[in-house]
Amino acid sequence: MPLITRSRAALGTLAASAVAAALVLSPAPAAADHEDTPTVRELLERCGESTDLCEFHPSGPPEYFQNTAEQVGAPVYNCTDHEQLSQVSWSKTTGESNSVNLSMTATFGAIFKQSFTVSYGHEWSSEHTQTQRTQITAQPGEVATVYYGPRMQRVHGTYELHFGSRQWGHYIWYAPFTAEGPADDQGSTVTQSTRQMTDQERAAFCG
Numbered sequence: 512m513p514l515i516t517r518s519r520a521a522l523g524t525l526a527a528s529a530v531a532a533a534l535v536l537s538p539a540p541a542a543a544d545h546e547d548t549p550t551v552r553e554l555l556e557r558c559g560e561s562t563d564l565c566e567f568h569p570s571g572p573p574e575y576f577q578n579t580a581e582q583v584g585a586p587v588y589n590c591t592d593h594e595q596l597s598q599v600s601w602s603k604t605t606g607e608s609n610s611v612n613l614s615m616t617a618t619f620g621a622i623f624k625q626s627f628t629v630s631y632g633h634e635w636s637s638e639h640t641q642t643q644r645t646q647i648t649a650q651p652g653e654v655a656t657v658y659y660g661p662r663m664q665r666v667h668g669t670y671e672l673h674f675g676s677r678q679w680g681h682y683i684w685y686a687p688f689t690a691e692g693p694a695d696d697q698g699s700t701v702t703q704s705t706r707q708m709t710d711q712e713r714a715a716f717c718g
Contacts, residue, residue, distance in 0.1 A: 549679050551686045552611040554672055559618030564673035567619075567626040567688065573664040575694055578605070580660035580702060587656075588708060589649035590717035597649070602642040605661045607635075607692035615690070619670065623690060627666065636664075639693035647703050654712060655705045662694040 558565035584601030607615055615623065615637060627635040639661060649655035670686040678684070708716070 547679050549684070550611075551688065552613060554684055554686045555611055555613060555619040555670060555688070556617070557674075557678075558670060558672060559622060561674070562672050563675050564671070565619065565622055566671045567623045567668055568671060569626060569630045569666055569668040571667065573631065573666050573694075575662060575664050577698075577700060578660045578663045580658040580700060582656055583659045584645070584657050586654050587647055587649050588654050588712065588716040589651055590713075592651050594651070595649050597647050597655070599645045599647050599657045600643075601645065601657060601659070602640060603659050603661075604638060604640040605663075605693045607637045607690060609691070610687070610689040622670075623668075623688070626668075633695060635690075636693050636695055639697060641697070641699060643701065645701060645703065649705055652708055652713075653705045654708050655703060658702045658704065660700045660702075662696065662698045663691055664694045665689065665691045 581603070583603050584599040587595070587597045587599065589595040609615065614620065624635045624637075641659060641661065643659075645657045647655045647657060667687075667689050670688055672684045672686065674682050674684075676682075
Protein backbone atom coordinates (compact mmCIF):
# COMPACT_ATOMS: atom_id res chain seq x y z
CA MET A 512 0.00 0.00 0.00
CA PRO A 513 1.45 3.39 -0.92
CA LEU A 514 2.49 5.92 1.69
CA ILE A 515 0.97 9.39 1.37
CA THR A 516 3.24 12.42 1.61
CA ARG A 517 2.78 16.17 1.83
CA SER A 518 5.24 19.04 1.27
CA ARG A 519 5.67 21.87 3.80
CA ALA A 520 3.91 24.25 1.41
CA ALA A 521 0.73 22.25 1.86
CA LEU A 522 0.71 22.43 5.66
CA GLY A 523 -1.83 25.23 5.75
CA THR A 524 -4.51 23.10 4.14
CA LEU A 525 -3.44 19.71 5.41
CA ALA A 526 -6.10 17.48 6.95
CA ALA A 527 -5.39 14.16 8.60
CA SER A 528 -7.26 12.18 5.98
CA ALA A 529 -7.80 8.49 6.62
CA VAL A 530 -5.79 6.00 4.63
CA ALA A 531 -6.95 2.42 4.15
CA ALA A 532 -4.94 0.27 6.54
CA ALA A 533 -3.03 -2.83 5.55
CA LEU A 534 -5.22 -5.93 5.61
CA VAL A 535 -2.45 -8.42 6.27
CA LEU A 536 0.13 -8.56 9.02
CA SER A 537 3.24 -8.32 6.86
CA PRO A 538 5.57 -5.41 6.01
CA ALA A 539 4.76 -3.64 2.74
CA PRO A 540 7.19 -1.51 0.71
CA ALA A 541 6.25 2.12 0.21
CA ALA A 542 5.58 3.57 -3.22
CA ALA A 543 6.28 7.25 -3.89
CA ASP A 544 7.33 9.57 -6.70
CA HIS A 545 11.04 9.69 -5.93
CA GLU A 546 13.88 7.21 -5.96
CA ASP A 547 14.51 6.78 -2.23
CA THR A 548 11.30 5.55 -0.63
CA PRO A 549 11.00 4.49 3.03
CA THR A 550 9.13 1.45 4.20
CA VAL A 551 6.50 1.77 6.90
CA ARG A 552 8.95 0.07 9.25
CA GLU A 553 11.65 2.68 8.59
CA LEU A 554 9.20 5.50 9.28
CA LEU A 555 7.93 4.02 12.53
CA GLU A 556 11.48 3.46 13.76
CA ARG A 557 11.82 7.27 13.61
CA CYS A 558 8.47 7.94 15.31
CA GLY A 559 9.10 10.12 18.37
CA GLU A 560 12.85 9.86 17.85
CA SER A 561 13.53 12.25 14.95
CA THR A 562 10.03 13.62 14.31
CA ASP A 563 8.42 16.90 15.32
CA LEU A 564 5.11 15.06 15.54
CA CYS A 565 4.10 11.41 15.47
CA GLU A 566 0.45 10.46 16.00
CA PHE A 567 -1.67 7.38 15.41
CA HIS A 568 -5.20 7.83 14.02
CA PRO A 569 -7.41 4.71 14.41
CA SER A 570 -9.74 3.89 11.55
CA GLY A 571 -13.05 2.58 12.86
CA PRO A 572 -13.74 0.42 15.93
CA PRO A 573 -11.66 -2.65 16.85
CA GLU A 574 -12.47 -5.87 15.02
CA TYR A 575 -12.98 -8.86 17.32
CA PHE A 576 -12.33 -12.43 16.23
CA GLN A 577 -11.61 -15.88 17.60
CA ASN A 578 -8.01 -16.92 17.11
CA THR A 579 -7.12 -20.32 15.68
CA ALA A 580 -7.26 -23.01 18.35
CA GLU A 581 -3.90 -24.58 19.23
CA GLN A 582 -3.04 -27.67 21.24
CA VAL A 583 -2.32 -26.99 24.91
CA GLY A 584 -1.08 -29.33 27.60
CA ALA A 585 0.06 -32.90 27.04
CA PRO A 586 -2.07 -35.43 25.12
CA VAL A 587 -3.65 -38.21 27.19
CA TYR A 588 -3.06 -41.77 25.95
CA ASN A 589 -5.51 -44.35 27.27
CA CYS A 590 -3.69 -47.66 27.35
CA THR A 591 -6.31 -49.34 29.57
CA ASP A 592 -9.37 -51.41 28.64
CA HIS A 593 -11.84 -48.93 30.20
CA GLU A 594 -12.87 -45.29 29.88
CA GLN A 595 -10.32 -42.91 31.39
CA LEU A 596 -10.97 -39.47 32.91
CA SER A 597 -7.94 -37.21 33.22
CA GLN A 598 -7.13 -33.63 34.24
CA VAL A 599 -4.90 -31.77 31.79
CA SER A 600 -3.09 -28.77 33.30
CA TRP A 601 -2.04 -26.11 30.83
CA SER A 602 -1.10 -22.47 30.47
CA LYS A 603 -1.03 -20.43 27.27
CA THR A 604 0.21 -16.85 26.79
CA THR A 605 -1.05 -14.85 23.82
CA GLY A 606 0.81 -11.71 22.78
CA GLU A 607 0.45 -8.85 20.33
CA SER A 608 1.64 -8.53 16.73
CA ASN A 609 1.64 -5.83 14.09
CA SER A 610 2.01 -5.20 10.38
CA VAL A 611 5.66 -4.09 10.57
CA ASN A 612 6.94 -6.83 12.89
CA LEU A 613 8.42 -4.28 15.30
CA SER A 614 8.33 -4.54 19.08
CA MET A 615 5.50 -2.45 20.51
CA THR A 616 7.83 -1.42 23.36
CA ALA A 617 9.32 1.16 20.97
CA THR A 618 8.06 4.77 20.96
CA PHE A 619 5.56 4.18 18.15
CA GLY A 620 3.99 1.43 20.29
CA ALA A 621 3.50 3.74 23.26
CA ILE A 622 1.87 6.29 20.96
CA PHE A 623 -0.41 3.60 19.53
CA LYS A 624 -1.51 2.45 22.99
CA GLN A 625 -2.16 5.98 24.19
CA SER A 626 -4.28 6.70 21.12
CA PHE A 627 -6.14 3.41 21.58
CA THR A 628 -7.05 4.32 25.17
CA VAL A 629 -8.25 7.80 24.21
CA SER A 630 -10.25 6.52 21.23
CA TYR A 631 -11.92 3.49 22.81
CA GLY A 632 -11.99 4.23 26.54
CA HIS A 633 -9.98 1.21 27.70
CA GLU A 634 -6.36 0.11 27.57
CA TRP A 635 -4.74 -2.01 24.88
CA SER A 636 -3.91 -5.52 26.12
CA SER A 637 -0.42 -6.55 25.05
CA GLU A 638 -0.55 -10.01 26.59
CA HIS A 639 -2.98 -12.46 28.15
CA THR A 640 -2.20 -15.71 29.98
CA GLN A 641 -4.87 -18.38 30.36
CA THR A 642 -4.23 -21.11 32.95
CA GLN A 643 -6.62 -24.00 33.45
CA ARG A 644 -7.15 -27.64 34.40
CA THR A 645 -9.37 -29.27 31.80
CA GLN A 646 -11.11 -32.60 32.36
CA ILE A 647 -10.83 -34.86 29.35
CA THR A 648 -12.26 -38.30 28.54
CA ALA A 649 -10.55 -40.98 26.47
CA GLN A 650 -11.95 -44.37 25.55
CA PRO A 651 -9.69 -47.46 25.43
CA GLY A 652 -7.03 -47.10 22.75
CA GLU A 653 -7.69 -43.38 22.23
CA VAL A 654 -5.53 -40.28 22.55
CA ALA A 655 -7.30 -37.15 23.83
CA THR A 656 -6.09 -33.59 23.25
CA VAL A 657 -7.11 -30.14 24.56
CA TYR A 658 -7.22 -27.08 22.27
CA TYR A 659 -7.45 -23.39 23.17
CA GLY A 660 -8.26 -20.34 21.03
CA PRO A 661 -8.23 -16.84 22.61
CA ARG A 662 -10.51 -13.97 21.62
CA MET A 663 -8.52 -11.31 19.77
CA GLN A 664 -8.90 -7.71 18.63
CA ARG A 665 -7.53 -6.05 15.49
CA VAL A 666 -7.09 -2.30 14.97
CA HIS A 667 -6.36 -0.52 11.69
CA GLY A 668 -5.18 3.04 11.40
CA THR A 669 -2.64 5.53 10.09
CA TYR A 670 0.47 7.12 11.58
CA GLU A 671 1.04 10.79 10.80
CA LEU A 672 4.70 11.80 10.97
CA HIS A 673 6.05 15.37 10.66
CA PHE A 674 9.79 15.97 10.19
CA GLY A 675 11.71 19.23 10.72
CA SER A 676 13.58 18.71 7.47
CA ARG A 677 12.81 16.81 4.30
CA GLN A 678 12.99 13.05 4.71
CA TRP A 679 12.90 11.01 1.50
CA GLY A 680 11.87 14.23 -0.23
CA HIS A 681 8.97 15.21 2.06
CA TYR A 682 8.26 16.83 5.43
CA ILE A 683 5.14 14.78 6.19
CA TRP A 684 4.41 11.09 5.78
CA TYR A 685 1.33 8.96 6.43
CA ALA A 686 1.91 5.26 7.13
CA PRO A 687 -0.77 2.52 7.32
CA PHE A 688 -0.63 0.24 10.36
CA THR A 689 -2.46 -2.77 11.78
CA ALA A 690 -2.10 -4.31 15.23
CA GLU A 691 -3.56 -7.45 16.82
CA GLY A 692 -3.68 -8.43 20.48
CA PRO A 693 -5.77 -10.36 23.02
CA ALA A 694 -9.18 -8.85 23.77
CA ASP A 695 -10.02 -7.65 27.28
CA ASP A 696 -13.21 -9.72 27.29
CA GLN A 697 -11.79 -13.20 26.92
CA GLY A 698 -14.62 -15.25 25.48
CA SER A 699 -12.03 -17.94 24.87
CA THR A 700 -12.76 -21.32 23.36
CA VAL A 701 -11.50 -24.52 24.99
CA THR A 702 -12.25 -27.74 23.12
CA GLN A 703 -11.08 -31.33 23.16
CA SER A 704 -10.80 -34.06 20.58
CA THR A 705 -10.13 -37.79 20.60
CA ARG A 706 -8.89 -40.26 18.02
CA GLN A 707 -7.53 -43.78 17.89
CA MET A 708 -3.84 -44.14 18.68
CA THR A 709 -1.54 -45.08 15.84
CA ASP A 710 0.55 -48.25 16.08
CA GLN A 711 3.62 -46.07 16.67
CA GLU A 712 1.92 -44.21 19.54
CA ARG A 713 0.69 -47.44 21.11
CA ALA A 714 4.21 -48.86 21.02
CA ALA A 715 5.73 -45.66 22.42
CA PHE A 716 3.24 -44.92 25.21
CA CYS A 717 1.64 -48.26 26.08
CA GLY A 718 4.74 -50.43 26.09
